[in-house]
Amino acid sequence: MKHMNSVQLLLVEDDPNLGQLLKEYLEVKGFSVKLCRNGEEGYLTFKNEVFDFCIFDVMLPRMDGFTLAEKVRQKDTKIPILFLTAKSMKEDTIKGLQIGADDYMTKPFRMEELLLRIQAILRRTQGDPGSTSPKEHQQIGKFTFEYDQRKLIFQDEEQKLTSKEADLLFLLCQYRNQVLDRSLALKKIWREDTYFNARSMDVYVTKLRKYLRADDKLQIINVHGQGFKLIE
Amino acid sequence: MKHMNSVQLLLVEDDPNLGQLLKEYLEVKGFSVKLCRNGEEGYLTFKNEVFDFCIFDVMLPRMDGFTLAEKVRQKDTKIPILFLTAKSMKEDTIKGLQIGADDYMTKPFRMEELLLRIQAILRRTQGDPGSTSPKEHQQIGKFTFEYDQRKLIFQDEEQKLTSKEADLLFLLCQYRNQVLDRSLALKKIWREDTYFNARSMDVYVTKLRKYLRADDKLQIINVHGQGFKLIE
DNA sequence: TAAATCTAGTTAAAAGATGTTAAAATAATG
DNA sequence: CATTATTTTAACATCTTTTAACTAGATTTA
Numbered sequence: 001m002k003h004m005n006s007v008q009l010l011l012v013e014d015d016p017n018l019g020q021l022l023k024e025y026l027e028v029k030g031f032s033v034k035l036c037r038n039g040e041e042g043y044l045t046f047k048n049e050v051f052d053f054c055i056f057d058v059m060l061p062r063m064d065g066f067t068l069a070e071k072v073r074q075k076d077t078k079i080p081i082l083f084l085t086a087k088s089m090k091e092d093t094i095k096g097l098q099i100g101a102d103d104y105m106t107k108p109f110r111m112e113e114l115l116l117r118i119q120a121i122l123r124r125t126q127g128d129p130g131s132t133s134p135k136e137h138q139q140i141g142k143f144t145f146e147y148d149q150r151k152l153i154f155q156d157e158e159q160k161l162t163s164k165e166a167d168l169l170f171l172l173c174q175y176r177n178q179v180l181d182r183s184l185a186l187k188k189i190w191r192e193d194t195y196f197n198a199r200s201m202d203v204y205v206t207k208l209r210k211y212l213r214a215d216d217k218l219q220i221i222n223v224h225g226q227g228f229k230l231i232e
Numbered sequence: 233m234k235h236m237n238s239v240q241l242l243l244v245e246d247d248p249n250l251g252q253l254l255k256e257y258l259e260v261k262g263f264s265v266k267l268c269r270n271g272e273e274g275y276l277t278f279k280n281e282v283f284d285f286c287i288f289d290v291m292l293p294r295m296d297g298f299t300l301a302e303k304v305r306q307k308d309t310k311i312p313i314l315f316l317t318a319k320s321m322k323e324d325t326i327k328g329l330q331i332g333a334d335d336y337m338t339k340p341f342r343m344e345e346l347l348l349r350i351q352a353i354l355r356r357t358q359g360d361p362g363s364t365s366p367k368e369h370q371q372i373g374k375f376t377f378e379y380d381q382r383k384l385i386f387q388d389e390e391q392k393l394t395s396k397e398a399d400l401l402f403l404l405c406q407y408r409n410q411v412l413d414r415s416l417a418l419k420k421i422w423r424e425d426t427y428f429n430a431r432s433m434d435v436y437v438t439k440l441r442k443y444l445r446a447d448d449k450l451q452i453i454n455v456h457g458q459g460f461k462l463i464e
Numbered sequence: 465t466a467a468a469t470c471t472a473g474t475t476a477a478a479a480g481a482t483g484t485t486a487a488a489a490t491a492a493t494g
Numbered sequence: 495c496a497t498t499a500t501t502t503t504a505a506c507a508t509c510t511t512t513t514a515a516c517t518a519g520a521t522t523t524a
Contacts (some may be wrong), residue, residue, distance in 0.1 A: 001464075148463055150453065162510055163455050199472090200512055206474060222472065224520060335522055395498055431482090432502055436486060454482065 006032045009049040012042035012068065014060050018107075022055075025111045026118075039063025045074055050187050053118065054081045058211065067101045074226075079180040080121045084109075138173055141215035141232055145169060154214050161211075164189065168204050171229040172220065176200065182227040238264045239354065242283040244274035244300065246292050246318065254287075257343045269297025278304055282419045285350065286313045290355075301331045308416050310406070312353045325457035370405055373464055386446050389415060393443075398422065400436050404452065404462040407412075414459040 009031045013019035014084055016037075023033045034049065036042040040062040046054075054072060056065035069081050080102040102121045105114055122189065139143045144153040152159040152165045161169065167189045186193040186201060205220055205228060214217045219231050241263045245251035249267075255265045266281065269272040272294040278286075286304060288297035301313050312334040319338065334353045337346055370377050376385040382398040384391040393401065399421045404412055418425040418433060437452060437460060444450045451463050 021515070031476090149451070164511070199514090202514080203474085209473095215484060222519095224471065381473060396501070428503070433503090435484080435502080437482090441483090454510095456481065 004037065006030055007053055008049070008051045009033045009053045009055065009118075010042065010046055010049075011054070011055045011066070012036045012039065012052070012060060013057045014038055015057070017178050022111065026115070029115055031118075037061075039065065039068040042068050043071055046219075047075070047183070050184070053122070054079055055084065055114075056081060057084045057086075057189065059086055066099060069101070073100060073183045074179075075178040076184055077175060080115075080125055081119065082117065084133055099218045108205075116187060128213070138226070140230075141175075142168075143212070143215060143218075145173065152211055161213055164204055165207055165211075166203070172208070172228065176230050177232065181231045185227065236264055239285055240281070240283045241265045241287065241350075242268070242274065242278055242281075243287045244268045244271065244292060244297065245287075245289045246270055247289075252344070254343065261348075269293075271297065271300045274300050275303055279307070279415070280419075280424065282423065282444060283311065285354070287316065287346075287350075288313065289316045291318055298331060301333070304429045305331060306397070307413055308444070309410070314349065315354065372401075372405060372444070372462075373450040374448060375444070375450075377405065384443055389446075391443055396436055397439055397443075400433070400441055404417055404440070404460065408462050409464065411455050411461045412459045417459065425435055 005017075005032075009026060010071065011022060011026070011033050013022065013025065013035065014037050014052045019035050019037070023035045026033050030051075032044055034051070036045050042056070042060075043063065054069070056068055058065040060068065063085055069083070072079065081100070082103045082105065083101050084105050084107060102125075103117050105117065118182040132154060138147070142153075142154055145151075146153065147166055148168045150163065152169070153159055168185065171185055174180075182201070183193045184196065186197050190197040190201065205222075209220050210218065217232060221229050221231060224227055240263075241258060242252060243258070245254065245267065246269050248289065251267050254362065254385060258265050263306045266277060266283070267440070268277050271292040273436075274288065275295065286301070288300055292300070295442050297315055298371070299307050301315075304311065304313065313331070314335045314337065315333050316337050316339060334357075336347050337349065366373065370379070372384075374386055378381075378385065379398055379402045382393040384393055384401070388391040403417055403420060406412075414430065414433070415425045422432065424427040439452075441452050444452065453461050453463060456463055
């Protein structure tokens, strides 16, 4: 049996029967599932916890699935979102596409198929869950960033990074040219979003900016009240 | 790392009768069993001693078996955990799966069956392709590491290792490309996690780094506040 | 718009953890 | 028992992270 942190899944579905059924099925398949009954509850939950995957019903009380998805996207531009649509409505499909949905399921559907789609999206976005993580080499402007080695290489110069520096830079890279939400970063790297951690993060942003100065096309800009964006 | 003749087993069970019965039975079968009465006691014991196997009742006073298992997993990502569940509760099974349980027993059960399952898990975890058996030679970059011979071989050069050096390198290899928790290493090799032992371990890390320098693709990097990671 | 308030940028000091070397203590060996 | 190998302890240097303090923007409020 594999010892891995399970994928944290946010499921928002107002039909109690379907919701509970899906939750249980996905849990048996090894996911951690948080079930919310309406859009507002879903959004609050999303803000307070860290998830890897979202499944939203489109028709929801208090806030519909698309609005929810938009708000979630503002906070996390990468998280996969899969919609459950009541019928194959063209408008739904279109609107979902605009928001950046990763997939759709039209009710009714077989749970096995849902599972397959989730797995497909996860493979696409994360890489194989079973295999060892591939060596992360990334290009950031003129730099090569070796996350596992904690190195930032520019021409012959090699800047060693501390673990926190590397973690933050890695997250910024994942959200390259997009806003990395402050709170998300704090929760992912510092484990909790507190005042002091936030200040600590600011210090690290300053450090990273210093390292990246060698390439003047690179910038870490602040988006007031939201977070930071690494732009090339 | 001392290769003890018996498997060290941590049993957390609040029912005094069942607890004592299991302890005695398993001891007759050749295990060393530590019995704790509640989750907190179990966790403290786990932190202070070294075990090879955990058996946790799910319903426990002071801290339930799942929470206990999660905290144990944070410290030791490999140790087998078997749950005892009061009834065949689906939620229990699910939550256990997410935590990475290795097996379940639903009460009531026959002790012979428990024994068989423990033995099966131990066979599986020892013969796991991921983990290396102590007797095998392993490759670390350009080196061949013969743990039982306490030798590190590179081309014609053969570096003799002391037992502590070999133990630490062996543990690092088991957690290759993963963080080896400081406290876990201290408990496994030094038997307890104290300030002075920690400093001693740091000295050994320095020694190992010196040995491994011949292959510049190998590194033992520190993860501040957590532990060390051997990366290839 | 000015003042107040909140958020972020930056630097430096403080606190904590690790790296390294060498001497001291302990254990193993002939 | 003397010698040698191993491990621990001590000391000091360095690195990492957090906290504090001060400055500067941004946004809101009156």
